[in-house]
Amino acid sequence: MDDRIREHAAILVDWSARVDPGDNVVVSVADGAHDLAVAVAEVLGERDANLVATYDAAELTRAYLRARSDDSNDSDDSDADSTPPAFDADPAYELALLEKADVYLRLDAGHNTAATADVPGPTRQAYRRSRTAIREARMDTDWVSTVHPTRSLAQQAGMAFEAYQDFVYDAVLRDWESLADEMAQLKTILDAGSEVHIETGETDLWLSIEGRTAVNSAASVAYDSHNLPSGEVFTAPADAEGTVLFDIPMTVDGTRLQDVRFTFEDGDVVDFAAEQGEAVIAEILDTDAGARRLGELGIGMNRGIDRVTDRILFDEKMAETVHLAVGRAYDACLPDGETGNESAVHTDLLTDMSENSRLAVDDETIQRNGRFRWEEGFATDST
Amino acid sequence: MDDRIREHAAILVDWSARVDPGDNVVVSVADGAHDLAVAVAEVLGERDANLVATYDAAELTRAYLRARSDDSNDSDDSDADSTPPAFDADPAYELALLEKADVYLRLDAGHNTAATADVPGPTRQAYRRSRTAIREARMDTDWVSTVHPTRSLAQQAGMAFEAYQDFVYDAVLRDWESLADEMAQLKTILDAGSEVHIETGETDLWLSIEGRTAVNSAASVAYDSHNLPSGEVFTAPADAEGTVLFDIPMTVDGTRLQDVRFTFEDGDVVDFAAEQGEAVIAEILDTDAGARRLGELGIGMNRGIDRVTDRILFDEKMAETVHLAVGRAYDACLPDGETGNESAVHTDLLTDMSENSRLAVDDETIQRNGRFRWEEGFATDST
Structure with a gap:
């Protein structure tokens, strides 16, 4: 072996x-x-x-x-x-x-x-x-x-x-403790923040994260993290407004999805389209009421994963991407006693943030063109 | 497929x-x-x-x-x-x-x-x-x-x-209902009988079956039968006296067994030997007290299984063989409320009855040289 x-x-x-x-x-x-x-x-x-x-x-x-x-x-x-x-x-x-x-x-x-x-x-x-x-x-x-x-x-x-x-x-087979230390910085920002703004290409989306707790997903239950490999920081948005294009292709339920677009109003998906796999998206959104609302915002931080392999477990951890999931929220992100979005589904979709992008928390730029503000190569706010 | x-x-x-x-x-x-x-x-x-x-x-x-x-x-x-x-x-x-x-x-x-x-x-x-x-x-x-x-x-x-x-x-893939009808004849004899005598080669064994119920094992839970394929009639001996040679080789717990010999006194194995695999036999007999006593006498009646393949599920059903198991007895063979032999093991061992053999119930010959008395070729009692 x-x-x-x-x-x-x-x-x-x-x-x-x-x-x-x-x-x-x-x-x-x-x-x-x-x-x-x-x-x-x-x-x-x-x-x-x-x-x-x-x-x-x-x-x-x-x-x-x-x-x-x-x-x-x-x-x-x-x-x-x-x-x-x-x-x-x-x-x-x-x-x-x-x-x-x-x-x-x-x-x-x-x-x-x-x-x-x-x-x-x-x-x-x-x-x-x-x-x-x-x-x-x-x-x-x-x-x-x-x-x-x-x-x-x-x-x-x-x-x-x-x-x-x-x-x-x-x-x-990574040094998970060291990655956990690095991800703690983003968790601190998200825990203190109220609103996330994601801009890139056709995506212009506002997410409320007020009162929610981010998970430093370091591939261990000790970090409320349940994937191996991991390497993302995620939270559970309470509300969503705007549009998003998921431009990273993936396969869900055996069907290829390409360029899925969602429009949110008051947290609900009110319009959707896809270049490929639209029927599967429709089925997922129709599963129950919670399937039309977001359960997760995740931010990939694992620079060891350097390519898309059409497997969500790896893709969603890739640095310079963000992902949103419709459906069930993880309890770890919610205040004690509060139930977040409930659903029988939890389907992640990914957006490339490597170019021409900005991720802001409460109007402060946290990441630009895939680089976090504590990383080398981060472009200062000039727009 | x-x-x-x-x-x-x-x-x-x-x-x-x-x-x-x-x-x-x-x-x-x-x-x-x-x-x-x-x-x-x-x-x-x-x-x-x-x-x-x-x-x-x-x-x-x-x-x-x-x-x-x-x-x-x-x-x-x-x-x-x-x-x-x-x-x-x-x-x-x-x-x-x-x-x-x-x-x-x-x-x-x-x-x-x-x-x-x-x-x-x-x-x-x-x-x-x-x-x-x-x-x-x-x-x-x-x-x-x-x-x-x-x-x-x-x-x-x-x-x-x-x-x-x-x-x-x-x-x-057999006609199980038809085999069940054939096996019912042997069940009737065993249910009415008190003592089984098995003679062939080095085997000379007396088993008490007084009050026990035989199972017509027709490969269905409706017949208290739990093997597919099946095709045997079995019961749970209450006592055993004499010697038996298991001359059909088999593999148990990954180890080959050959020519296992047991001597019974008052139902217990008091002496044993094997040409091959003796250590595994010793382990089985040492598992618990019930592992040294019999849990089953089975009589193979499936003429569709015409060769030994070293898989107990098939071998023990083969016509012209009998098998005994040390260890656990099946509840279906016992009077209501009575517990038979209890053990963590149930290990079957086989004896060839095709030649020079006699199987008798209460001194009446039921099978000789592999042929039951209702079958063509059954030799009348001349000894």
Whole structure:
């Protein structure tokens, strides 16, 4: 086994999830994540934790959801008129597994990123909605998502497999404490701020962040951060006004999205368009009321991730980008007792900030053309 | 996908497990069982059942158990002096998953039948003992074990892969109702009988079955039968006296067993030996008090299985064989309220009855040289 797989497993268990002896750990294994799962099982054994592995292969999900669908021979996702199946709400056995779990480690992988592309949209939405309590229980654990490199993901990134493996391990096997120190500066500014203004190209967006708490996402539950790799600072906007163009392409639910545009009024998406994948965007926005409001503003700060690979886990951490998610807000960003935006979805979309851009908090420029004000190359305010 | 995989999945879900709409189904997926898992997911979707898939790859278990072991660098299974790790008893999350499940489908497969051969014996025993309630909860569901053919299993059987696939599907895709009718004859005899006498070669064994109920194992929970394929009639002996030679070789816990001999006195194994694998036999017998007593007498009646393939699921169903298991007895064989032999283990061992043999119930010959008395070729009592 590649030594880097063992290092990945050790960082996941120790730095990210902070697993203690006796912890009940669920390891979700995607098809193709076998080697990382074996390495994680070994580290969990060394830490005297308990282990249950679930098999979350996309092809199983696809077969199950298509069979559940009333209209399983219809692969046209845009057919919003078909009646979705009536899924049982939060089956008790799966809910109990997660409610009694301390840690949930998602090992993503897969052999085909389009494996679920022919699941009817209404079925997918209905399935999501039926699993709200399960999702909440999972998010109440010390959960961490990571990715094991496969040829399919390399293909999605347009990279050779070995080069993609190098990319993944460069992003994962980092000095996380040092990055956490750097990101703390931005967290301080956002925590004190009331309003964020993002300008670049067609984007001109105002976000209210009054009273919200930013997360210094340093790839560890100790930082309220649940992704490995990470390297972003994010918060939960309370309100949004203006327009945004997401010019970084990505794949959601097996479908390619390109140049998605949203217009916000009073926090709601009131108009949208996309060069590609508009039907998938429409499905997501129609999931529930919260799916039309923002759950997250994230600012990428990981300069170790130097290219888009069409995998949100990596792309959203890339320096010189910002991302917004429609749907569910993370509790860590909210004042105690306050519920933020609630939704069955959380879909991130990305905007390039590397050129001709300005990110301001309460009218003070924090980043210009991708450079933060504490970085070399930051252009002083001259406009 | 091979149509036979879909047929296998449909028999498993419908004939064997009798899955109803809304059932909470756990599907245990071994490494290499992906295709069958996809087919099972599809059938479960069609039946409107719920699905949780667990990943039970032997390499995960091996990595976890070796890491838990105090002595994980010691691959010598015979080192009974090493202290086994202290496993948590029945972790609550896994127990809850199974207690709230209605159906448990085990899809066995694997890429290396020796994958766990270097797990220290005391660790394996301690792990088994720590999971008694989990095992009971699993056996309280409508559980069914089946096997998806892999190249590793073909190798174990000494067969080409395609020939092995044919073997498996010939055994699985059968007319189960018709076999059930045939097996009912033997069940009637065993239910009425008090004592079984098995004679062949070095074997001369007396078993008490007074008051016990035989199971007509027709590959369906409706017959208290939990294997697919099946095709045996089995009961739970209350007592045993005499000697038995298990002359059909097999692999247990990744170790080859050959010519195992047991001597019973008052139901206990008081002496044992093996040409090969004696250390593994010793470990099994030392697991707990019940591991030295019999939990099962099974009589193979499936003439569709015409060769030994070193997989207990198939071998023990083969016509012209009998098998005995040390360890746990099945509740279905016991009078209401009576507990039979209890143990953390249930290990089957096989004896060839095809030649020079006699199986009698209460001194009446039921089978001679592999032929039952209702079959053509049965030799009348002339000795």
